[in-house]
Amino acid sequence: MSVLSELNVGETGVLIALDLPESVQNHLMHMGFVPDALVTALRRAPAGDPTVYGVDGMEIALRHETAGAIRVRSTDTESPENTEIPDFLEAAR
Amino acid sequence: MSECCAPPAYEPPVNPPPPGELSAVVLIGPPNSGKSTLFNRLTGLRQKVANYPGVTVEQHMGLMAGVGREDLTLIDLPGIYSLSPFSEDARVSIDVLRGKMPGTPKPDAVLLVLDSLHLTRQLMLAAPVLAVGLPTLILLNMTDLMESRGGHIDPLKLARELGAPVAQISAVHGTGLEAVPLFLNQHTQRTVAQPLTLPVIGNAASTHTWAAQVSRRTGYRAPLSQENSRRIDNLLLHRIWGPLLFLAVVIGVFEVVFSVGQPLSDGFGDILARMGSLVRPFLPAGWIQSLLLDGAWKGISSVLVFLPQILLLFLFIGILEDSGYLARAALIADRVMRTIGLNGKAFIPLLSAYACAVPAIMATRTIENKRDRFATILVTPFMTCSARLPVYMLLIAAFIPNIVWLHGFIGLRTVVMLSLYLAGFVGAMTTAWLLKSSILKSSDAPFILELPQYRMPTVRSLALRLIDRAKVFLRQAGTVILCVTLALWVMAHLPVIHTSTVAAPELADSVIGRLGHFIEPAIAPLGFNWKIGIGLLSSVLAREVMVSTMGTLYGADPETQAMHLQTALHHDMTLGGALALMIFFAFAMQCTSTMAVVRRETNSWKWPALQFAYMLVLAYAAAFVVNHIAMAIFG
Known part of the structure; x- marks a missing residue:
């Protein structure tokens, strides 16, 4: 388990949780930073910070301190196709 | 897709349909969904910009002349990701949608714009908007671009899933817009959207799950990633x-x-x-x-x-x-x-x-x-x-x-x-x-x-933006600045002297001249005399007024009348005073237009007042120091 800011450029992580105030969390979730989303570190700004992350086909720049509060895990444990829709929701239909 | 094969831009019908029971329609969509372009398309140039009462959110309203429905008012809401009331924009949007915003008509129908390049994420706004329960038309923008990049969407399935009509449009090219008047004509009977399922409103994670589910069931395939943008960024965001x-x-x-x-x-x-x-x-x-x-x-x-x-x-x-x-x-x-x-x-x-x-x-x-x-x-x-x-x-x-x-x-x-x-x-x-x-x-x-x-x-969008800003600027010049200018003129020409003929007083005896003399003790430590004082007072209107004021003042004085303005200034100002005056201008807030726009943007007189006082104190202190240092060095 690690945080988003520890990803090297080109690496992808699976989002676990956002340890941020509710309003910031809400904003980020609507930009695609939801649990189980795949987040890729795309590039760093010329000064080394902020970093541009790819999520849901969008590019979002976050500062080191914000990315440091977003917990991620490595991608190899589960395939993203299964994590997209939780089973209980699928069963409910 | 090449230009030649694109369907022609929508032309409004010559005879508009009779007005129905609708009167106001609201346009809502996430940021970067092409909402502003669509708003301009639907209203043409007939729009007005104001602020919502009590907040700093801009209110755009216009008549839907672009689709031949001048009888309908279109309300453009700020670009938002969700209706969760964390931001001022979202709170304003909720109030407008519920018809609780004073000064804004209660909407009868909703146009929801979504960028089809990122439909899954954009659908997260659809859930709370559909939950409001107004007749809603969903407009999938940039579908041409999405398809050319290998994306796919099934609007019929999506419409069934969301319980609301869905149309594919291109706001930039103006195609597909005929769906808007069609929808508005059909929905005079107020049929309310009935989505099959809605997530728990207000919970971002469940909303995202719902959006992902909807887009998967309707066969949405996201277009290939933004290769061109990445290639440009390799250069524009390059380290060197x-x-x-x-x-x-x-x-x-x-x-x-x-x-x-x-x-x-x-x-x-x-x-x-x-x-x-x-x-x-x-x-x-x-x-x-x-x-x-x-x-x-x-x-x-x-x-x-x-x-x-x-x-x-x-x-x-x-x-x-x-x-x-x-x-x-x-x-x-x-x-x-x-x-x-x-x-x-x-x-x-x-x-x-x-x-x-x-x-x-x-x-x-x-x-x-x-x-x-x-x-x-x-x-x-x-x-x-x-x-x-x-x-x-x-x-x-x-x-x-x-x-x-x-x-x-x-x-x-x-x-x-x-x-x-x-x-x-x-x-x-x-x-x-x-x-x-x-x-x-x-x-x-x-x-x-x-x-x-x-x-x-x-x-088109650049021109509209310029017209918009020019309007705001001209309105400012026509109101605030006109008032202050007239006030200054009156102060320079009062009190009227009744001698043989009715004439304006000497500048020194006018209201503004007396004001100059009145503040002279306060500005003397900075190396300024009463004439500079008048200049400072009049330049509260706008800084460059200082130059014309000094010109008038020295022109009116017989002693300095024949001189150049530069030479005339030497008459009653030292080097220290001049340097002090420059630094005073660097720091002081002498601009009513700026103060008016700060008042407008912060929606309170508190901020421009604080700004004026702070900058005045700083300018005074800096000018005082500069004048005394210069006096000590140059005598």
């Missing part, structure tokens, strides 16, 4: 080339504003002055002529001359913003802006402020965090705007000897001018730091910046 190109853009803005904008403004000023003299013979000589031409027209033109420069600046910023580069500029500038407690998005407003603080303050709208935005607004007037230049040039020409060093490469006058620019910059940075570490401190406001894809800006 990125900052260099960024600098080139900054210098480019300066070049345009000074080398192209200045002659345009000068030429425009000449035209305005000529218009005044053309009208002069047709007005009865006497006080009416003086009031209208020397008072009102002169005052308004002194502000209007900045219009070409301001429009040029907005054109430049518009191109940068619409193309998508502005977000990259903010990303590059963030590291530097952070050291003073602001974020990268504050960079462009501060840069624009070198031309004029008024459009710069309007440009702070891109900063979402309110405290960051207010801090930026408060420091913006410190940047050396073009209105300070005439004053600096006059005083430098009058008091600074033309000494050059290094074979004419550096001159003393240039050094003084650059120092004044530097003083303003340092003033802005220090104040920003002070504000961000005291009253405008914000810890829970992270920098979240979306990098949109690069796009070609359209002439």
